[in-house]
Amino acid sequence: MSTFLFALKNVLRNRRRSITTVLVAAIGCAALLISGGFALYTYAMLADNAARESGHITIADKRFFAEEEETPMQFGIDNPNDIIAVLEQDNRIEFVLPRLSFSGLLSNGDKSVIFAGTGANISAEIHVRGSFLQIEAGDINPGKDINSIAAITIGKDLARALKAHVGSRLTLLATTADGSMNAMDAVISAIVTTGWDEADRRLVLIDIEYAQRLLATDKVSALSVYLRDDRNVRGMQDDFLTLGSGNLMSKPWSEQAFYYASVKALYNRIFGLLGVIIALLVLFSVVNTLATSVAERTREIGTFRAIGSYPQEIVAQFVHEGMVIGIAGVFIGNVMAWGAAFLLPYLGLEMPPPPGRSIGYPLLISAPVLLYVAIDALIILLCCAAAWVASKKAANMPIMEALRHV
């Protein structure tokens, strides 16, 4: 009889007790997989959001990342089109979007509200931001005519503050690159929501040429590089060091996504603690079951010892039984977790908006192979450890004491 078959037969001796233990291991496994999968899905969603907003890699003047500008566009990039032309030769890059960040006042004549503007290529912006920029009203890309009035897209809360709607004429007031004030009339072409309350209160999107005209500059603040494969981020970052006149630097999205980093840190702690609690529950449950089994089989342990088994061989036998329980639990747990991952998209459940956001997000869970392998290994290891704890003492007790055990 193989060691595993012997272990399986021993596990099946008291079926009800073993089934309960296997279910505890299975539920623990499923809980870890589901909570881990949910955390990973959230991380992926936030990462995607952050990367879509800033680009996979942002190229800007070194001082742009470290200092505050004294005047607008002080750290802007000169001749951005030359750099874009070079970058577009690289077939790993899908888009290079110049962006101009500025701020000022948006006025309806009666009331002025502070805005945070982005001058960008609007059609490309729609493409890269995807579903993270939801249009509430209007057309975000009505086409541009540089000689006509500027079309702007504003956040829904900014529109509400100014009692503006699609077609409303507003005035943009901003400080130019040389420090003087400039104004520009604009018409609202679309009202959008980003899902972020703070952004929706301040957002103004405008074609970059209008933004440059408003700030009286040819510079752009930064270049957002979008890659065909986001796994290339780290590898490509250093390739951009020689661009420009050497005063440029690049940063991956992850170093700029502070919300992503803080949510990840928070979730890691929450789910980490949850994981430890679940792991301890599994451990204690399996220890309890196997300790009962060990107590019932103490005479049998004495017999094995008398015949010539070493204590460690007896412990190994119980560890195999723990492994059998772990494997069975992991199998059922994987089916449960995978079933949940498969069914959730069809149920259409939504998570409530997290702090600072105005829209929720779908309750979905990721099911990466690596997570399953890691959790499965952990559960099996815990069951083996539980068996080791439960059997060690009995395996080392005096043989006569074990043989006399009733």
Place this chain on the structure above:
Amino acid sequence: MTETVDYVIDIEGMSKYYALGEDKISAVNKVSLKIPGGAFAAVCGPSGSGKSTLLNICGLLDTFDAGQYHLNKTNVGGLNETERTKIRRKEIGFIFQSYNLIPVMDVFDNVAYPLRLLGKDKLQIKAETAKILEKVGLTKFATRIPDQLSGGQRQRVAIARALVKRPTLVIADEPTANLDTKTAETIVALMKELGNQFSVTFLIATHDERMTRHCDKIYNITDGVLA
């Protein structure tokens, strides 16, 4: 010219004490015992006389506090548990009163277990187990589990398990106590026959006259002292 006798068990002045509160109770008291190889010997005595303790010490299941014990010319007095296990694994077989078979293993696996511990290969295990099962008349019961056997059949399995590795010594503690007269006679006869065939020394603790009738040598023990 003197004849040299090889003793499997050679005990000199052995004592074993148990602590009972502050008192020290002597379970085996200055026992000296020499059992030659191939003997079919019995230790007899009433309950609590120390016969089981003596057997357990002889089978290296228990330790002693004073005296000397040579098992097959090896001084086993100072051995640690690992070393004693190593000797038990190779040289000592056990037959218990309650059979002590492993309930989830079938007859074949119960009997084959000591060979597996010795690391023998599968073919060898299969052949040697089949051979001993044939000797004890259990070939056709090889796939049954202990619960599907009678008391006599279970004890045959225990005998086969004890002898399958061809040990030097077999310790049997009241092997017929749970059996009816007819079965007990058969079991004793089988043990004696196989003992002779394999030149194995049997040391049996018993107060069963059906058993002692077949023994070459009988040692009586009372209050831990050998008569």
